[in-house]
Amino acid sequence: MGLANRITTFFGTRFDLDAGREFLDKQIHKRLPPHTSWLHVFASLSLLLFISQTVTGILLLMYYRPTPEEAHASIKYITGEAHFGWLFRQIHAWGASLMILFVVLHMMRTFFAGAYKKPRELTWITGTGLFVITIIFGFTGYLLPWNQVAFWATTVGTESANKVPVIGSWLQYFLRGGDAVTGETLSRFFVVHVIILPWILAGLVGVHLFLMRLNNLATLERVGEEKPFPHQCGIPFYPVHVAKEGAVAVLLLAVLVTLSVVAPWGIGEPADPLSTPEHIKPEWYFLPSYQLLKYFEGPYGAVVGILACSVPFILLIVWPFLDRGKERHPKKRPLAVGIGLLGAVAALFLGVLGHISETDQTFFGKRYHIDLLGRPHLIDENRSGEEVPGEHP
Ligand code: HEM
Structure with missing residues (x-):
């Protein structure tokens, strides 16, 4: 008897393999709605990036040391000396940004397709949880190299927590593990980044995918009128959709490796709590909130600013219960689509302003x-960099 047969007999005499095969067959050969397109691959790309982050993260952990004395040096060692350390670090750093980008694109696709409507409200809500956790991954991971930019961006970021009404000072102390950003903060962020968040995200992805399987993917029909589409109309998950996902997965890996080589992330100078660098800016995904907060000054202004930043998140979570219209097709939902577009454009605009603020x-x-x-101020070239007051483009 061949080895394969012996293995099958071993398991076949102990478990009901036919039932398992039938279950897998059903999953693999399920049909997806006829409108399933390339836009649906954003979700699998987010999942692929989560897996890539986990694998590269585990490899980085073999050499990374989470203490203020050793963190920066250990990243230097990973990048300069450990075999392929530079590649895994770059894939991890670029993967973080791309994961946030694809999660946002996936969220936008499901929003514009009305896929959050009944009966998929919980799929959407678990999705908003995934979005928030992905962002916290970015925030906590950013501090780990313990360089100047990371240290000061975290100092500024955790300072905003102080502006939260009532619990602000407690929240800031809790996040920092003290009054300032120190080794205590690094330990906290490290534990959250490598233990707490990965398990929560993995569990939540499981629930999200289970809910998605229970209800199947949304069609563009009205709520309550979704009919099971005839078998020949649906798109076969295998091999058609899997082939699309495979193609974009290969492309994604190529993009990750290319970015790692042509635009590597630097290591920066080691953190120095005594010297504040000029113009600290957060990562691109925090730029819209960072810019928005600047417009609210003073004790009450700061509180209003924090509320202004929280409202979009709260709206996002409860959105399926606010938009109770029956239509799913984007052409028949001008108000919801308009609000979605306005939100996306506002975030983009604030992000760009945040990026170019305090620059020439x-x-x-x-x-x-x-x-x-x-606000732009014209620089008078003849007067070596002086601004002409009041002139705008
Ligand atoms: C780590 C992050 C995430 C992963 C890995 C993930 C994964 C997936 C996958 C594989 C699907 C099925 C394919 C598809 O519909 O495109 C799906 C469906 C869905 N996801 Fe996500 N998702 C994530 C985040 C989110 C977010 C942030 C939201 C929205 C707030 C969301 C809302 C939905 C909804 C509503 C569906 C059902 C789509 C439909 O029926 O057409 N997901 N998700």
């Missing part, structure tokens, strides 16, 4: 200084 930029051949709030 050239528009239509003229130099402008962009101030903290994103």
Whole structure:
């Protein structure tokens, strides 16, 4: 008897293999709705990136040391000396940004397709949980190299927690593990990043996918009128959709490796709590909130700012219960689609303002200084960098 047969006989005499085969067959040969397109691959790309982050994260953990004395040096060692350490670090750093990007794109696809409506409200809510956890992954991971930018961005980021009404000072102390960002903060962020969040995310992805399987993917029909589509109309999950996902997965890996080689993340200078660098900016996914907070000054302004940043998240969570219309097709939901587009454009606009604020930029051949709030001031070239007051492009 061949080895394969002996293994099958071993398990076949102990478990009901036919039932398992039948279950797998049903999953693999399920049909997806006829409108299933390339846009549906954002979800599997998010999942693939989570797996890649876990694998590269475990490899980094073999050399990373979470203490203020050793963290920066250990990242230097990983990048310069450990075999392929530079590649795993780069894939992990770029993977974090791409994962956030694909989670947002997947969220936008399900939003515009009305896939959050009954009976998929819980799939959406677990999705918003995944979105928040992915962002916290980014926030906690950013501090781990313990370089100047990471240290000061975390100092500024945790300072905003202080502005939360009532529990602000407690929250800031809790996040930092003390009054300032220290080794205690590093330990906390490390434990949250490598133990707590991965397990929560893995569990939540499981629930999310289970709910998605229970209800199947949404069609574009009205709520309550979704009919099981005729077998020949649906798109076969295997091999058609799997082939699409495989193709984009290969492309994604190629993009990750290319970015790692042509645009590597630096290591930066080791953190120095006594010297504050100029113009600290957070990662791109925090730029919209970072910019929005700047418009709210003073004790009450800061509180209003925190509320202004929280409202979009709260709206996102409860959205399936606010939009109770029956239509799913984007062309028949102008209000919801308009609100979604407005939110996306506002986030993009604030993000760009956050990125260019406190820098000099050239528009239509003229130099402008962009101030903290994103207002442009014309620079008078003849007066070596002085601004002309009140002139805007
Ligand atoms: C780590 C993050 C996430 C992973 C790995 C993930 C994974 C998936 C997968 C594989 C599907 C099925 C394919 C598809 O519909 O495109 C799906 C469906 C869905 N996801 Fe996610 N998701 C994530 C985050 C989110 C977020 C942030 C939201 C929204 C807030 C969301 C809402 C939904 C909804 C509503 C569906 C059902 C789509 C339909 O029926 O057409 N997911 N998710």
